[in-house]
Amino acid sequence: xxxxxxxxxxxxxxxxxxxxxxxxxxxxxxxxxxxxxxxxxxxxxxxxxxxxxxxxxxxxxxxxxxxxxxxxxxxxxxxxxxxxxxxxxxxxxxxxxxxxxxxxxxxxxxxxxxxxxxxxxxxxxxxxxxxxxxxxxxxxxxxxxxxxxxxxxxxxxxxxxxxxxxxxxxxxxxxxxxxxxxxxxxxxxxxxxxxxxxxxxxxxxxxxxxxxxxxxxxxxxxxxxxxxxxxxxxxxxxxxxxxxxxxxxxxxxxxxxxxxxxxxxxxxxxxxxxxxxxxxxxxxxxxxxxxxxxxxxxxxxxxxxxxxxxxxxxxxxxxxxxxxxxxxxxxxxxxxxxxxxxxxxxxxxxxxxxxxxxxxxxxxxxxxxxxxxxxxxxxxxxxxxxxxxxxxxxxxxxxxxxxxxxxxxxxxxxxxxxxxxxxxxxxxxxxxxxxxxxxxxxxxxxxxxxxxxxxxxxxxxxxxxxxxxxxxxxxxxxxxxxxxxxxxxxxxxxxxxxxxxxxxxxxxxxxxxxxxxxxxxxxxxxxxxxxxxxxxxxxxxxxxxxxxxxxxxxxxxxxxxxxxxxxxxxxxxxxxxxxxxxxxxxxxxxxxxxxxxxxxxxxxxxxxxxxxxxxxxxxxxxxxxxxxxxxxxxxxxxxxxxxxxxxxxxxxxxxxxxxxxxxxxxxxxxxxxxxxxxxxxxxxxxxxxxxxxxxxxxxxxxxxxxxxxxxxxxxxxxxxxxxxxxxxxxxxxxxxxxxxxxxxxxxxxxxxxxxxxxxxxxxxxxxxxxxxxxxxxxxxxxxxxxxxxxxxxxxxxxxxxxxxxxxxxxxxxxxxxxxxxx
Numbered sequence: 001x002x003x004x005x006x007x008x009x010x011x012x013x014x015x016x017x018x019x020x021x022x023x024x025x026x027x028x029x030x031x032x033x034x035x036x037x038x039x040x041x042x043x044x045x046x047x048x049x050x051x052x053x054x055x056x057x058x059x060x061x062x063x064x065x066x067x068x069x070x071x072x073x074x075x076x077x078x079x080x081x082x083x084x085x086x087x088x089x090x091x092x093x094x095x096x097x098x099x100x101x102x103x104x105x106x107x108x109x110x111x112x113x114x115x116x117x118x119x120x121x122x123x124x125x126x127x128x129x130x131x132x133x134x135x136x137x138x139x140x141x142x143x144x145x146x147x148x149x150x151x152x153x154x155x156x157x158x159x160x161x162x163x164x165x166x167x168x169x170x171x172x173x174x175x176x177x178x179x180x181x182x183x184x185x186x187x188x189x190x191x192x193x194x195x196x197x198x199x200x201x202x203x204x205x206x207x208x209x210x211x212x213x214x215x216x217x218x219x220x221x222x223x224x225x226x227x228x229x230x231x232x233x234x235x236x237x238x239x240x241x242x243x244x245x246x247x248x249x250x251x252x253x254x255x256x257x258x259x260x261x262x263x264x265x266x267x268x269x270x271x272x273x274x275x276x277x278x279x280x281x282x283x284x285x286x287x288x289x290x291x292x293x294x295x296x297x298x299x300x301x302x303x304x305x306x307x308x309x310x311x312x313x314x315x316x317x318x319x320x321x322x323x324x325x326x327x328x329x330x331x332x333x334x335x336x337x338x339x340x341x342x343x344x345x346x347x348x349x350x351x352x353x354x355x356x357x358x359x360x361x362x363x364x365x366x367x368x369x370x371x372x373x374x375x376x377x378x379x380x381x382x383x384x385x386x387x388x389x390x391x392x393x394x395x396x397x398x399x400x401x402x403x404x405x406x407x408x409x410x411x412x413x414x415x416x417x418x419x420x421x422x423x424x425x426x427x428x429x430x431x432x433x434x435x436x437x438x439x440x441x442x443x444x445x446x447x448x449x450x451x452x453x454x455x456x457x458x459x460x461x462x463x464x465x466x467x468x469x470x471x472x473x474x475x476x477x478x479x480x481x482x483x484x485x486x487x488x489x490x491x492x493x494x495x496x497x498x499x500x501x502x503x504x505x506x507x508x509x510x511x512x513x514x515x516x517x518x519x520x521x522x523x524x525x526x527x528x529x530x531x532x533x534x535x536x537x538x539x540x541x542x543x544x545x546x547x548x549x550x551x552x553x554x555x556x557x558x559x560x561x562x563x564x565x566x567x568x569x570x571x572x573x574x575x576x577x578x579x580x581x582x583x584x585x586x587x588x589x590x591x592x593x594x595x596x597x598x599x600x601x602x603x604x605x606x607x608x609x610x611x612x613x614x615x616x617x618x619x620x621x622x623x624x625x626x627x628x629x630x631x632x633x634x635x636x637x638x639x640x641x642x643x644x645x646x647x648x649x650x651x652x653x654x655x656x657x658x659x660x661x662x663x664x665x666x667x668x669x670x671x672x673x674x675x676x677x678x679x680x681x682x683x684x685x686x687x688x689x690x691x692x693x694x695x696x697x698x699x700x701x702x703x704x705x706x707x708x709x710x711x712x713x714x715x716x717x718x719x720x721x722x723x724x725x726x727x728x729x730x731x732x733x734x735x736x737x738x739x740x741x742x743x744x745x746x747x748x749x750x751x752x753x754x755x756x757x758x759x760x761x762x763x764x765x766x767x768x769x770x771x772x773x774x775x776x777x778x779x780x781x782x783x784x785x786x787x788x789x790x791x792x793x794x795x796x797x798x799x800x801x802x803x804x805x806x807x808x809x810x811x812x813x814x815x816x817x818x819x820x821x822x
Contacts, residue, residue: 069096069204070097070325070326071090071096071208071326072089072091072323072324072329073089074086074088074089074090074296074329074331075328075331076332076335079334090322090323095201095202095208096195096203096205096208096326097205097207097208097326098195098550099194099205099206099218101187101188103218103219104191104206105221105226107221107259108218108226110259110262110264110265111230111255111259112151112190112194112230112233113151113190114258114262114264115233115258116150116154116230116233117151120186121186123150124178124181125153125177125179125180125182126153126174126178149173151189151190152176152189153174153176153177154197155177155193156176158196158198159196197233198233199232199233200237200239200240200243201213201242206218206229209232212281213228213229213241213242213280213281215281216281223273223276224272224273225278227252227255227256227259227273228241228249228252230255231251232248232251241278241280242280245280249278256270256273293382294382294383294385294396294398295333295338295381297384297394298396299543300322302542302543303544303547304318306556306558307556311555311556325550326549327548327550327555328548328552329546330544330547332376332545333380333381336658337380338380338382340654340657341382341383341654343657344650344653345383345387345650346387348387351386355589355644356643356646357643358639359638361637363630364386365627365632365634365646366385366627366628367383367386367397367624367625367626367646367647368383368384368385368522369383369398369622369651369654370522370523370623371620371621371658372526372530372622373619374530374531374532374533374534374620375534375539376560377527377530377539379523379541379542382399382543383398384398397625398523398623399522399523400521401519401629402490402518403520403610403625403627403631404520404610405519405520405525405610405612406513406603406604406605406612407462407467407513407601408603408614409483410459411601412482412483412488413482413483415455415459415467416566416574417474417478417482418470418474419566419569419570419573420567421478424455425573425683425702425705425708425709426456426573427455427676427683427704427710428454428683429455429681430453430458430465430466430470431452431747431749431751432453432463433449433451433751433764434762435465435469442513444464444465445464449465450463451764451766451770452681452716452766453466454683455577458470459577459578460577460580460581460584461586464513468513483528485563486538486565487524487540488520488524488528490518490519490520490524522623522624523623525612525614526622527621528614529614530616530621531565531571532574532575532599532616532621533571533575533618533621533667535571535668535670536565536566536568537563538565540562542558544556544558545557546558569670569673570705572669572670573703573704573705575599576703578599578600578615579598581599581600581601581602582598582599582600582615586645587601587602587613587645587648588644589645589648589649590615590648590655592659593660594656594660594662595664596618596659596662597665597666598615598617598655599617600616600648601614601615602648603647608635610625610627610631611625611626611640611646612624612626613651615651617655618665618668619659619662620655620658622651625647626647626650672706673703673705673706674705676709678699678700678702678710679699679714679717680698680700681714681745681766682714682716682717683710684710684715684716685714686698686699686717687715689717689719692717692743693769695769698717716747716748717743717744718744718745718771719742720742721734721739721740721741722740722741723738723779724738724740726777726778728772729776730776730777733780733782734780738780744770744772746771747770751764751767
């Protein structure tokens, strides 16, 4: 029989029941009725005293103070509307979302009342008719499954969790329902019931069920959808729309029939609801809530930490409040940025491209990234690992993992304090040659030495010797304190203190080359670079702005924590140097395709265990780490040596997507900056020879803090005469046709070559252009000229002797007549 025929038959056969006047029973009659009913249930052995004992020991409920497991929400603020948008929900075992009765449509209320407790609006807390029927059924058949519980009774069971099948529990439940109905209105009781009823799939309450099954709020449910949800109540798994949709449909029709019978709906509404096709939203909110994002994992950690520190909660209580307190947490996430990060990190083909090394191992390297707004400190996106996240509270490599930062620490631990305290300028020249401190001899990546190198080139090409020598200038304590002021919290005291004379390899490795004792997180490294983009101001990173309790009261508010970490001039000078790293240094793979300025620094630890890139634009700062969870020498199992820095490649891919529609703008240049042409071999004003260096012009324009620019001309480039035959300095006796003028570099401090382990002399690459001081031509000189004169004199004397002999011969043998002829 079709639903239409069935409804017609029902209407034909149904007779309108006359309205009976509702007369209230006297209180004493109600109590006597209850006692009589349960005397029958209890049997001969249970007397009236036992019955009153049950009633006496029942617990009176106060709904105002009863604590429910409310679901908490995490929101983000939509940029266009400036309104909060739900991102994720936090709940442990129960998904409970409170909604007031005036927000629950009447057809939703009526669907539950019609099926669960049709005399709800009239009875005093329990249904006498249904209770008597259930009692008789229990006595005669021993069957306790007959449903006699009213909505107030079910609410008591939901709140107390006491579902024991016994006369005692039933007596107490009925008595509690009577008392509850005296104290609260029907609307209040129904509101609590509709917000606590279990509706399968972890849902408690009609709002969470509407979200889960239809992807809607409860006030958007149709009549058909409302009946579908109401049908879940008695046997949630059996009538679960996801697991047993056919069973749910049958129950939905029964409920609609009952609503029609009771006059809650008319025939037209019934027909429309019966024929409406239900579209369940399985997989939308369920999948989103099944595993929290890395970002929400960090939000949870930050909120719990602040509840413990600011509210003196225990950690256990803080977690319970977070998952059951109905909190509203306003996060700092930007969904567009997060999506761009997720798209890159979940793209398997991207990590198999030619830009990445291939690894001969079963386990593959991991990666993580964090992006924040350097002006507000708000974190906009977090990815804690490659691929799709597989569970809640998994390892977040962006915030939880501590790894050695390698050379990425140089800008914040060496060069920035060097600029800030006047030890160096961008044009300061450091001789990149072998050096030893105590028993430690630092080496450059690749093992070569460049010789005279500006700080700018030292940063761009990540020269370790330059960094170590600058650290020697500023001192361990200055570097340590500067890092702490930039939020690096994982430093330990033995990295700070030196013995005053001999620096240990531990101390210098720690702060100049990034080998920290405990390592550092991507989050702290990213935040430490933020002052470079924000005029020298450091702002502590944060993942949320405020937390409201269930009633809308602010319980946590994240005030912006900022301080001046360096001068605006220092931040700008560092930016100009770090731009060079991206445009022509070790991170060219991080260049952005839309000509958006970018600056940053790569980092590689010993044996290629960790690869880093921390970079920023005028909009955002982001940090990337790449490596194995278990520290592994990646060069032994890959071709990494010949590839670009993987972290810079990842950074460029994500940032290109984020910035593709943003207006190109430059980093702001503060007042107090001057640009001066200098010689890159001396750091001084160029002389007439700097542009004629055999390697090409050595003159370039550099940025300086006003007052620190050079004022004297270059003394490194010199013009000298050499003997072309031996390339030694010409002396005064070298023939002029063998002498030519050449331009050389003359080291301010002569370098005395040292030997390597093979006994070969170590020479910097600029040694071939160095003035061979003291090495004059040894082939021409005064002694050689004297010998030549003697030879010439001897030849002249011999020629005169020969001429005299010829004349004698002529006198003896030629006639006199011929002597006068020549």
